[in-house]
Amino acid sequence: MTRSHADWIAAAGALAFDGRPVIGGERVAARSGETIAKVNPATGAVISHIHSCDEGDVDRAVAAARAAYESGAWSRAGAGFRRERLIELARLIEARSDEFALYDSLDMGKPVRESSTIDAPGSAALYRFYGEAIEKQEDLIPVTPPGSTALVTREPLGVVGVIVAWNYPLEIATWKLAPALAAGNAVVVKPPVEASHSTLLLAELAVEAGIPAGIVNVVTGRGSVVGKALASHPDVDMLAFTGSTEVAKQLQQYAGQSNMKRLALEAGGKSSNLIFADCDDLAVAAEKAAFGSFYNQGEVCSANSRIFVERSVYDEFVRLYREAARAYAPGDPLDPGSGIGALVSEAHADTVWATIENARRDGTIVAGGTRPSINGSRAFIEPTIVTDVPIDHEVHTREIFGPVAVVTPFDTEEEAIGYANGTPYGLAASLWTGSLARAHRVSERLVAGTVSVNTVDALGFTTPFGGFKQSGFGRDLSVHALENYSDYKTTWMQWG
CATH class of the missing domain: 3.40.605.10 (Aldehyde Dehydrogenase; Chain A, domain 1)
Known part of the structure; x- marks a missing residue:
């Protein structure tokens, strides 16, 4: 019912x-x-x-x-x-x-x-x-x-x-x-x-x-x-x-x-999502990226919160990703129409908000970046997309555990793999490509317990879930x- x-x-x-x-x-x-x-x-x-x-x-x-x-x-x-x-x-x-x-x-x-x-x-x-x-x-x-x-x-x-x-x-x-x-x-x-x-x-x-x-x-x-x-x-x-x-x-x-x-x-985790220019459907990749970064208010250990996009499709991906993020507008958790709910506490929302403010100072907020009051609570944060921050910025390196993702361009496959593996974590990763050879080649080199190809954060009862490194x-x-x-x-x- x-x-x-x-x-x-x-x-x-x-x-x-x-x-x-x-x-x-x-x-x-x-x-x-x-x-x-x-x-x-x-x-x-x-x-x-x-x-x-x-x-x-x-x-x-x-x-x-x-x-x-x-x-x-x-x-x-x-x-x-x-x-x-x-x-x-x-x-x-x-x-x-x-x-x-x-x-x-x-x-x-x-x-x-x-x-x-x-x-x-x-x-x-x-x-x-x-x-x-x-x-x-x-x-x-x-x-x-x-x-x-x-x-x-x-x-x-x-x-x-x-x-x-x-x-x-x-x-x-x-x-x-x-x-x-x-x-x-x-x-x-x-x-x-x-x-x-x-x-x-x-x-x-x-x-x-x-x-x-x-x-x-x-x-x-x-x-x-x-x-x-x-x-x-x-x-x-x-x-x-x-x-x-x-x-x-x-x-x-x-x-x-x-x-x-x-x-x-x-x-902990700080999962990457690599979008290659030979991806079969960039719109689907953007929709899945929004799910992978904003589902459950971004309070997911394997959330794909670091998104690396091949430069030739970077601008188009960011546009599509911004559109897809609208489906995750926060609202009352008891309302079936809400995109996401509240963060676990106002104190946790304060911590996530401080990270957003730092990103606003050091880079560009291309979507979200607001903290609405709903039901008199300040535990809600709009899905936020950050660009133009250095690779060692905290939005790249720290597990935020909130609806915040960072998008960064790359030029070569080697560079993308280096970015993806450049954290102390190794829980999950995703990659999007229409090349079977690239799918095998890149997934083999990604240090992650689960690598999702042409989807995000894949898991099931029959497959083991866990991580490497920290x-x-x-x-x-x-x-x-x-x-x-x-x-x-x-x-x-x-x-x-």
Whole structure:
């Protein structure tokens, strides 16, 4: 059913909020009794109070996860049992997809049109994907000397800590939880304080789906307290994270200082988009470039925010790109007609706006560059296109995490590749060309976990997603993500 703006407003008004963590399958209060006011960035209104957990709450959650894991009710359950529970969880998410969509939209400002049609149903589908994948994994019997047999099996790691970013709260939690659970682990999730509600609902539905209590725990609060405690905990066997490169580096230190826990880190990005003059359709390239840089308010780790265009088509591309950017005009996130929503907070919008002002001073703003007030909130920024800035300017080098992109001309293929690889990041890249030879040649040299040819930011359930360099290591999505949450065990039996 297609919902109108008024329908979504009414549904949001009927939504219940509970900011308490989920530990051992139950809602509990944080030990401190303290809470954090959660503001809807699109209106400035306080919508709930998130419980501010501390190290003691993390201890409780880890203990609950460890006990549930050691009981074997999940870790040693048959593959068929885990499969059915994850598929049931997928069904429950689908049944309540509008609630999930509203939680993420109200928490972090994304358009409900996207959270209801992409994020929530996509998350449900991913639990189903990993549920089905469980029974399709194979153990090995390698060749050994006569009189012996070796079994090579993949075993769960134990208790997995998960730290989730706020830009895709439900989806990113799912990218970690689905394979971690499929592999047989127990999990403790630290959701973003900016957007905790969808993960809390997910933990409740996990119990309803028949996943044993204590297998999925959610501890709310600030990253400087809860995230640090989780990364430093000696009884957490592995930590999965999506967020900034700066925090990823801190987590590496905490892991090393504690129990040398394993890490899978999806960190920052500053993705490039190379437009060659032999591109088959420049208008399509411009439309996709607008999507790649402005979708989700530009709050995307793999956003193609650095666009390099061959000089002979540069002026025409910029004209087309400016036109395409109009489709992403900001508006009320609950209005299905809005191009983009609010940034996650006015404070974050202040940071993005400061970057725009610097670019205005040092270069040229050819589109956008305004900050409208909508619903009384200043968390909205119009998609902004910057040109005429040097290659070492911060709009080229810093992950802005907002609707800001820079366009720069190049003269040779070698120059374009140098520009694309000239950052400490290596998460994603795109290129547009009508030459198959160039597509192979350039994509091979781009240092990026995913290279999209004649599209942008391509991903799917069957392909791994992650980065090189300071964009982190480990992979989300695909069956390869199961490798983050399990490892090989060799059982050698000697008969003679």
